[in-house]
Amino acid sequence: MDNFVINGVKSVSGNISISGSKNAALPILISSLLTKEKVEIENVPKLRDIQSTLELLNYLGKKCSFTSNKFVISENHSLKHHAPYDLVRKMRASILVAGPLLARFKQARFSLPGGCTIGVRPVDIHLESFKKLGAHISYSGGDVVISAKHLKAARVKLKFPSVGATENLMMCAVLIEGETVIENCAKEPEIKDFADCLRNMGALIEGAGSSTIKIMGVKKLTGVKYSVMPDRIETGTFMILSAAVQGEINLLNTSCKNLAVVSKCLERSGVKIKDCGNSVKIISSGKRPKPVSFKTAPYPGFPTDLQAVWLAYMCRAKGKSAIHESIFENRFMHVGELLRMGAKITVTEDKAVITGVDRLKGAPIMASDIRAGAALIVAASAASGKSTLRRVYHIDRGYDGIEEKMRSVGFKIIRKKG
Numbered sequence: 001m002d003n004f005v006i007n008g009v010k011s012v013s014g015n016i017s018i019s020g021s022k023n024a025a026l027p028i029l030i031s032s033l034l035t036k037e038k039v040e041i042e043n044v045p046k047l048r049d050i051q052s053t054l055e056l057l058n059y060l061g062k063k064c065s066f067t068s069n070k071f072v073i074s075e076n077h078s079l080k081h082h083a084p085y086d087l088v089r090k091m092r093a094s095i096l097v098a099g100p101l102l103a104r105f106k107q108a109r110f111s112l113p114g115g116c117t118i119g120v121r122p123v124d125i126h127l128e129s130f131k132k133l134g135a136h137i138s139y140s141g142g143d144v145v146i147s148a149k150h151l152k153a154a155r156v157k158l159k160f161p162s163v164g165a166t167e168n169l170m171m172c173a174v175l176i177e178g179e180t181v182i183e184n185c186a187k188e189p190e191i192k193d194f195a196d197c198l199r200n201m202g203a204l205i206e207g208a209g210s211s212t213i214k215i216m217g218v219k220k221l222t223g224v225k226y227s228v229m230p231d232r233i234e235t236g237t238f239m240i241l242s243a244a245v246q247g248e249i250n251l252l253n254t255s256c257k258n259l260a261v262v263s264k265c266l267e268r269s270g271v272k273i274k275d276c277g278n279s280v281k282i283i284s285s286g287k288r289p290k291p292v293s294f295k296t297a298p299y300p301g302f303p304t305d306l307q308a309v310w311l312a313y314m315c316r317a318k319g320k321s322a323i324h325e326s327i328f329e330n331r332f333m334h335v336g337e338l339l340r341m342g343a344k345i346t347v348t349e350d351k352a353v354i355t356g357v358d359r360l361k362g363a364p365i366m367a368s369d370i371r372a373g374a375a376l377i378v379a380a381s382a383a384s385g386k387s388t389l390r391r392v393y394h395i396d397r398g399y400d401g402i403e404e405k406m407r408s409v410g411f412k413i414i415r416k417k418g
């Protein structure tokens, strides 16, 4: 397993190009199951999760190729309808195959994904939604088995604006005759990008990005050529990483229009942010930031995927900050590792209180999930001395070439092949 060796830096400067969005690319690639025609998706990031999606689609019977950020998917023979445990346990988003397989073949089967470090992550909202559309749910050997004689359009109100359940439901409804209305759905920008791609395939969808999506079913969807939106969470990660040390960084091929809350928090902490349309400039004095507290929330609130990274940034704040994690029940795994670097943090249930210190000290640390790993990179880059970060494979699931991007502007990070 690879490690990162990271040394604290005093200042950085230059340009970093942001990759395509993991959390938009995953549903977009999986929606290729809705058509037998050719699908070409560009600006796809090179990530372990994208590789897992390629394996999953090939296993189901699609023919996928992925070269220089372009993903081409075709279908030459009949598809399997089952996402097996080995593939689902590697990537929870595999359960998104259920919606399109149910829509096209009236049956789907996937291994229950089980929990992960950030929480139990049930799939009840997905399954309740499929039932509302007329599907029958049963369980066999750790798998969910979904079937339907006839699917019917319906009004489905989600008990929580689940991103994945919204996407699964959208993919099922686009081929069901009549109008399906999804209420209290997720409003994340990735949902809007996903809907734009489905519309380019011939789907009739309105309201994506709001809390109610209306879908008028069509008989079939065509192939598509589509380019994925920039990665909002990678953008936010690099904005906060740049704020944690002195310097001026330009993030290219992205914007912070979908990160208004994060930009506001960064400005309140003492950093200058300039959205230049297709790039974002971050100017940081490198001084200890002012403390800024918040509670994570579904979009447009502070994104849970940037909570760990922000918490690492607050470890040097001049004062106390409080972070309330309201989306996942166990998303403070990075705290133990930050304490090893000299951070002062107390966690009670879903709230962390951080008392800033002058500077963290480098130490041997370990990533537990994608975003906790990114948080430790921020902490180590702003610390004094050397850190060795283990289990880098977590980070490779969600960040495309993070060490090369960081080194290109002066951060000190090298990968040690393990």
Ligand code: EPZ
Binding pocket: 022, 023, 024, 026, 092, 093, 119, 120, 121, 122, 123, 124, 125, 126, 127, 160, 161, 162, 163, 164, 165, 304, 305, 327, 328, 329, 370, 371, 398
């Ligand atoms: C998506 O996960 C993202 N993943 C996550 O990003 C992100 O943290 C999350 O949305 C929230 O924004 C992808 O898009 C691939 P949810 P998802 O369903 O769809 C509960 C990253 O680091 N819930 O919105 O799985 C669930 O337990 C990843 O890139 C149910 O109770 O998230 C959680 O507490 C991590 N029942 C909350 O809802 C369900 O049926 C939000 O989950 C589904 C979810």
